[in-house]
Amino acid sequence: MSKTIILPGAKITDRIAHDPNTFVDETSTYAAVVGTLDETGRFIALESRYKPQVGDAVVGVVTDTKHAGYDIEIGMPHEAFLSSREIRIKLQLGEFVVCRVRMVDEVGEVELNEVRRLPMGKLVSFPPAKIPRLIGKKSSMLLLIKEQTGGDIVVGNNGLIWISSKSDIPLVLKAMNLIERKAHFSGLTDEVSAMLNVSKSQEGE
Amino acid sequence: MTEDKRLIVDGKRGDGRTPEELRNVRIETGMLKEADGSAYIEWGGNRIVCGVYGPKDCIPRHAADPYKAILKCRYMMSPFASQEEHGKSGPSRRSTELSKVIRHVFENLVIAERFPNTQIEIFLDVLQASGGTRTASITAAAVALANAGIPMRDMVAAVSVGKADGKVLVDLDKEEDNSGQSDMPIAIARNSKEILLLQMDGLLTKEEVEKALDLAERAVEKIGDMQEESLRQFYESPEKKKFVM
Numbered sequence: 001m002s003k004t005i006i007l008p009g010a011k012i013t014d015r016i017a018h019d020p021n022t023f024v025d026e027t028s029t030y031a032a033v034v035g036t037l038d039e040t041g042r043f044i045a046l047e048s049r050y051k052p053q054v055g056d057a058v059v060g061v062v063t064d065t066k067h068a069g070y071d072i073e074i075g076m077p078h079e080a081f082l083s084s085r086e087i088r089i090k091l092q093l094g095e096f097v098v099c100r101v102r103m104v105d106e107v108g109e110v111e112l113n114e115v116r117r118l119p120m121g122k123l124v125s126f127p128p129a130k131i132p133r134l135i136g137k138k139s140s141m142l143l144l145i146k147e148q149t150g151g152d153i154v155v156g157n158n159g160l161i162w163i164s165s166k167s168d169i170p171l172v173l174k175a176m177n178l179i180e181r182k183a184h185f186s187g188l189t190d191e192v193s194a195m196l197n198v199s200k201s202q203e204g205e
Numbered sequence: 206m207t208e209d210k211r212l213i214v215d216g217k218r219g220d221g222r223t224p225e226e227l228r229n230v231r232i233e234t235g236m237l238k239e240a241d242g243s244a245y246i247e248w249g250g251n252r253i254v255c256g257v258y259g260p261k262d263c264i265p266r267h268a269a270d271p272y273k274a275i276l277k278c279r280y281m282m283s284p285f286a287s288q289e290e291h292g293k294s295g296p297s298r299r300s301t302e303l304s305k306v307i308r309h310v311f312e313n314l315v316i317a318e319r320f321p322n323t324q325i326e327i328f329l330d331v332l333q334a335s336g337g338t339r340t341a342s343i344t345a346a347a348v349a350l351a352n353a354g355i356p357m358r359d360m361v362a363a364v365s366v367g368k369a370d371g372k373v374l375v376d377l378d379k380e381e382d383n384s385g386q387s388d389m390p391i392a393i394a395r396n397s398k399e400i401l402l403l404q405m406d407g408l409l410t411k412e413e414v415e416k417a418l419d420l421a422e423r424a425v426e427k428i429g430d431m432q433e434e435s436l437r438q439f440y441e442s443p444e445k446k447k448f449v450m
Contacts (some may be wrong), residue, residue, distance in 0.1 A: 005437045008314075008351055009359035009396040023316060023358060030396075032316055032356035034436055046440050047242075047354030049260065049320070077261045077323040107271050107321040129354065184440065 003036040012043045021045040036184050046184060048129040050076065050158045052110050056101040059156030061123065062091045072097060072112060074158045075125060080110035087115045096123055096162055098154050118154060120165045126176060128159035130183040134176065141189055145175050148196040171199055212381055213370040219380055227376045227424055230431050232345065234439035235352050242353025246345040249378055250335030255345040257353040260323035274320035278308035278327040280342055287334040303339050310343055310392050310401045316356040325355060336379035337365045340390050348432050361401055362428040363392035366417040373413055375420045391421045395429045
């Protein structure tokens, strides 16, 4: 299947389509960001900004405590707010958490709930447009990486990824780097699998 | 002063170009690691780095617009960019003007309503200048914004046209700009063909303006193809080692 890379302003279809990475002008839909277009007319963004949606799982850091709750940095222009009413646990400044988006208002302020504390680990960012490839079909890619590197990984829709300190962090980062660079190519799971196997066998020598 | 030096001899310009020919242009996408989007352009003797950051929290807070993101643009010439003085600290009259006109180009393209209460910053640093830095800056900034994933209605490329030695020329270099009769930078959107920037120094007749616009439109198409090629190369060949600053 051949894909072509198209730039902002290129026409995608003559119908009205709803995708946050496109815009509609009268009756046609155009690309708003760089992306790929395949023969079936499906547009996939190569670069995009995270647009919070109710129900999204987001990973973040506690950056401030207020009397009504906590500010959580989730890699957005504004910090998200987690009300104390929504949670039963106390959080510390600098702690890593994973939450669910409860509400997004018209100016893009995010409110969270369903907090879960994340233990020691590493927080890295990943392009939000490429998150679906990092997870894979039925989480195949994520399960593969978790299995091969021996630790837990939590992927937030916002593009922040928490990697457990129990896993082989350099190897996870290497795999993520490969996915990031080759997100728009097919056969990626096999390639990542081969890469992980090679890296592990080299370590054994 | 304008007439005592021949700029065009036997239909060839100082650097051997024909009147319709562009200088060599090379665009590199994504060479700043820490920026959200970036581009580097070499256009004849011009060398410009562009970094795009945002959307992020608006500073100062009171400047934030709850309806849309505000755009900020800072064009700056480095002290060693050309033979004239650019070493004085702070923004000059010239750089303030250029920052403003470049910002207006992108305010017409960026879909700012999607990021309320935020700002998007475009930084343009001219490392070396030899005429036509504002058009090269616009060309590079469009690539950097696309690389940053900021939604835009269209791409844009720019070129200067003008007159030297009584001839209408495309892509004036420093010599032709300084001692020619007219200089007219133009930015044209790629698909809609809207003119997003048009300034003019010196004089042109109505017929000459028409001819210049026609030449500019064709030149901008070529530059647009180069922008596309640069972005395509960046995304298609991940194996190729990037030149990272």
